Amino acid sequence: MTSEAPIRAYRRLSVEERRRQLLEAALSLFAHRAPEEISLDDVAEAAGVSRPLVYRYFPGGKQQLYEAALRSAAQELEHCFAEPPQGPLTERLGRALDRYLAFVDQHDAGFSALLQGGSVVETSRTTAIVDGVRRAAAEHILDHLAARDPGPRLRMTVRMWITAVEAASLIWLDEDKQPPLDELRDSLVEQFVAVLVSTAGRDPQTEHVVRAAIALESADGAAGTLARRVLPILGDAAHLL
């Protein structure tokens, strides 16, 4: 529909470039409509190419295209949590969440359709792709925590937080993208600190991780802000000690 489309259609692209172009067109369509509402004609039109060309690259049709697009989105999502292992943990996590939330923002309806399932094209393979992203995110975070051979309590805490972040993303999309992204990011980082500290109370390995992480945090960072905000509220809790 765009005036650029016919021009793009006649550009010579390598096989890999063409494939990527089609996946990008598919992803941008999946971003705004549920997969079952999208036809290969729509993808061809969005990419400014013919329908037979789409079939040449994805002979398995829509299911194959959907899975390839999902895999490409999954790779992008997995990269979100790749972050150099330097500096305070809350800063690393904040940058990872910035990338993750930008992805959620950009792919909104497609992201919901993907995670909430129940889609016509959902199969055990697509479920496995989504689970792979969750696992990769958990591994990245455990790497940042620098826990050698992380035990079940630490792993469970990280995986619970990842699920909670997904839930927050879906709620955020559902509530017209409120609160603003930076506020959402900060509150997710703070929740991570909170649940990690909570688990540290009953797991020596997590306690070790928390102590090491605290040493790297600074007063003007996320952990400092959280500590100063929360301390006055806990002033009423002296009877618990």
Added chain:
Amino acid sequence: MTSEAPIRAYRRLSVEERRRQLLEAALSLFAHRAPEEISLDDVAEAAGVSRPLVYRYFPGGKQQLYEAALRSAAQELEHCFAEPPQGPLTERLGRALDRYLAFVDQHDAGFSALLQGGSVVETSRTTAIVDGVRRAAAEHILDHLAARDPGPRLRMTVRMWITAVEAASLIWLDEDKQPPLDELRDSLVEQFVAVLVSTAGRDPQTEHVVRAAIALESADGAAGTLARRVLPILGDAAHLL
């Protein structure tokens, strides 16, 4: 297959009793095998009745029986979080979680199949039933927090925790039901306290709720235990204040 089955088949049951008997038989089958692996013959055999009788009660066949069983399970799950509004919040939450986790323990494979979706008989209606349970659980918890007209930050915190509890239940089933249920329950209660306190740092309504809740907690309860365990770890955090 059990010796009791033929006897039960000839007992006179009211329509409602018979219906409940069939649902219970279905639920106990769904508890150990994925819905798509179960036939109406299996349900008839488990209930000790004839296949035509199952069809008389569920003329829509397996899909109808599955949805009815799911609805019955959903009602049971929703009741888990109904709890008199008295006493410390962590005790109320602990009792609700005991009931919820007992349900997870009892229905293990069926519970996973239900929540992880991807099942052949999954439809938007069954997804809506599961979402209804989540919403009901959130409403119960918000009632216990005694927040009038709960705002988006408090609601999001509660819904994120509910999703995290679901994730923990699935991980627990996946890891051969470790840790023991009472330890899992305590850690889930502690995570709730932790995320609520974290949100209180940036939301006046949640702060109000937390202050009111703390006043009802006692030193030998969950909040006291958490506070005493966590405080020494945070001793290293003086540079953040």
